[in-house]
Amino acid sequence: MQQNCVNFYLETPNKAKKQGAMSLDGFQIYLCSQEGSIFKPELRELHQDMSQPLSHYFISSSHNTYLLEDQLRGQSSQEAYIQALKRGCRCVEVDCWDGSDGEPVVYHGHTLTSKILFRDVISTLKEYAFKASDFPVILSLENHCCVEQQTVMAKHIRVICGDMLLTTLLNGQVPQQLPSPQELKGKILLKAKKISGTEGSLDETLTDDISDEEEMTNHEAESLSAEEPPAGDFEPRWEGHSIPHGQKSKAKLSKELSDLVVYCKSVHFHGFEYARSYGKCSEMSSFSESKAKRLAKDTGTDFVQYHTRQLSRIYPAGRRTDSSNYNPQDMWSVGCQIVALNFQTAGLEMDLNDGLFAQNAGWWLRTATLSSVRRKPEERPGYTPMRLSIQVISGQQIPKVNQKEGSIVDPLVRVEIYGVPQDQAKEETSHINNNGFNPVWNETLNFVIHTPELALVSL
Structure with a gap:
């Protein structure tokens, strides 16, 4: 009780204070003070094991981090990154488009949102990335730039971030599991598409996660398949449209930008069977909230198992032009690690996000055995x-x-x-x-x- 005695001195001079007692007013002050909080203050500090693979943690993540308001006419600002990072966000998003003067810009494409320079976003990231936590920050890149401006982006990232940027495997070996937050302290990781090392080509044969603009255009017409054809006949699909064999996407990647991607290679999702047989731990897919909900409902056990080894990123549906949010708990319950929310929009969804990540510096170890979550409670080991x-x-x-x-x-x-x-x-x-x-x-x-x-x- 000694630490709480300070509350006695918040009393106005009266008989109770002189007697070392507490009046009703003083008791109310105590209940509303930090000492009376229902939340344990020590949990705000780092208290979990941070030596497990990245895929074992929930990660505080934002969507369209550059926006201060809605997705159609809102203001883009570096301040949005500052606020998110100081709030403990560990995964920020950057939508990149060609600038008229050769400098890439960041904004919500094909809308009236304002534009800011890509290099200014990276400068802000460098300054504020580790204000709230020493553990890694993931830079999620939605890339719409030409090859030339992608090379400019790569230069800005490499020069501005310097030693903070992770550009090589930690031990030079292809990993069987992702490194831990402890091993990546003080590092910025780039999440983006990457050229396959064996192809030596700048052409990407598969498309990365669908953008919000494309999702709105297609009215969220998404195609899902739990089973995939045999490896020899594998035919990649993009949102329900087959890509003919031998025909590559028109999208091209800058080798300089590709080289900066190490542990977070963006790939399109081809089903759980394909992920189990051919997926690498360093490959991660993005899902709209509607697709993720369907996967959770129809193939929940597979979705949970998928997250024991690989990361996934969930983002709000394109119809959320007002920057509203979905319930992140639905995604965490099936193991989704990077559940991206619009940080600029207050409400229950952000309260839940803040409630979880107010603990343990923006990373939360999944102590539950997720593979057993889909069972009835009484059937789980150690229930x-x-x-x-x-x-x-x-x-x-x-x-x-x-x-x-x-x-x-x-x-x-x-x-x-x-x-x-x-x-x-x-x-x-x-x-x-x-x-x-x-x-x-x-x-x-x-x-x-x-x-x-x-x-x-x-x-």
């Missing part, structure tokens, strides 16, 4: 449910929802559990009539949580 009891005592100075003169507050407290489907639950207290200043409930809400490692509580 031990947790009973969570939350005692709701009182509240102070609750603001009015309706600001009209004469409006009143009838407050209640609602608690929701977000996690695997078995743990989704909601309970609430009774409401207090016309008292938002100092309502008292003295009620207890009870929950049974089957997979506590993947559960978040929202109040």
